[in-house]
Amino acid sequence: DAGVTQSPTHLIKTRGQHVTLRCSPISGHKSVSWYQQVLGQGPQFIFQYYEKEERGRGNFPDRFSARQFPNYSSELNVNALLLGDSALYLCASSLIGTGDTEAFFGQGTRLTVV
Amino acid sequence: AQTVTQSQPEMSVQEAETVTLSCTYDTSESDYYLFWYKQPPSRQMILVIRQEAYKQQNATENRFSVNFQKAAKSFSLKISDSQLGDAAMYFCAYRSLPNTGNQFYFGTGTSLTVIP
Numbered sequence: 001d002a003g004v005t006q007s008p009t010h011l012i013k014t015r016g017q018h019v020t021l022r023c024s025p026i027s028g029h030k031s032v033s034w035y036q037q038v039l040g041q042g043p044q045f046i047f048q049y050y051e052k053e054e055r056g057r058g059n060f061p062d063r064f065s066a067r068q069f070p071n072y073s074s075e076l077n078v079n080a081l082l083l084g085d086s087a088l089y090l091c092a093s094s095l096i097g098t099g100d101t102e103a104f105f106g107q108g109t110r111l112t113v114v
Numbered sequence: 115a116q117t118v119t120q121s122q123p124e125m126s127v128q129e130a131e132t133v134t135l136s137c138t139y140d141t142s143e144s145d146y147y148l149f150w151y152k153q154p155p156s157r158q159m160i161l162v163i164r165q166e167a168y169k170q171q172n173a174t175e176n177r178f179s180v181n182f183q184k185a186a187k188s189f190s191l192k193i194s195d196s197q198l199g200d201a202a203m204y205f206c207a208y209r210s211l212p213n214t215g216n217q218f219y220f221g222t223g224t225s226l227t228v229i230p
Contacts, residue, residue: 033217042118042205042220043159056217088157092218103218105151105159 002026004093004106012112013081021076021109025093031055032074033103034066037088049074078111086113116141116208120221127196128229134181135191135224137206147209148182149218150191154202162204165189193226201228 005024013019025032031050035043048056049068063079072093078085088110092103117140127133139148150162165173165182172180177197181190193200206221 035218035220040222042120042207042222043218045217045219048217058217090159092159102161102164104161107156107158110157 004091004104006089006091006106006109008109009107010110010112012114015081015083015113017081018077018079019081019111021078021089021091021111023074023076023091023093023106025072025074025091026104029093029095029104030072031094032068032072033092033094034074034076035090035092036060037090037108039087043090046076081113083113086111116143116146116210116219118206118208118219118221120206120224122224123222124225124227126227126229127193129196129198131196132192132194133196133226135193135204135206135226137189137191137221139187139189139206139208139219141187141208143210145211147211148180148189149207149209150178150180150189151205151207151220152200152202153205153223159205163191196228198228198230201226 007022033048034046037043045058046060047066052068066076068074088108090108091106094103119138146167148165151159152162153159163173163175163178177194179192203223205223208219
């Protein structure tokens, strides 16, 4: 079975642009979460989606948005990119939104803002 | 909000020896989950071991074991018989029960080097 897949793997954008990152969860997993990992830091929670609804949001500005599709894949959108948005963006999927403790992570998208 | 602290940015261990990585956390919740994740250069976070706070018995997974001290809010990871493949960043993580928030809170990580 395929694990969590994220695309693209690497991305370079210019300040002020917007970016869309994509995540496909493990088959059967209905919950997707997004994390931002700045170099030298641990991942920081951005969003959680379950059954296409937002179930949690971290302390990130409104420039960050996300959505989940009927097939449970997800997109993370970031508008008006800043240099500080440069990071590894991780997607994690879980079997269900509640009651399951384990999350499976993708390999991430490395975003560089110049 | 919950916080997770890893006070050892870097650790090294001789191959076949034992190493312990430290983690402390702060929470007002009485029940929760704790994890150790490994992140090799490939970037993918891999679950090493997890502990339910309501269980007093320390979790063990082959060469990996934890020392969970709930009152002290301490959750250390012991790696026995270290192997070259254990070299990676190790993150301690906290997760609330689903009805109080389902996201992970990660520490800043410990970079483990295994010396042949």
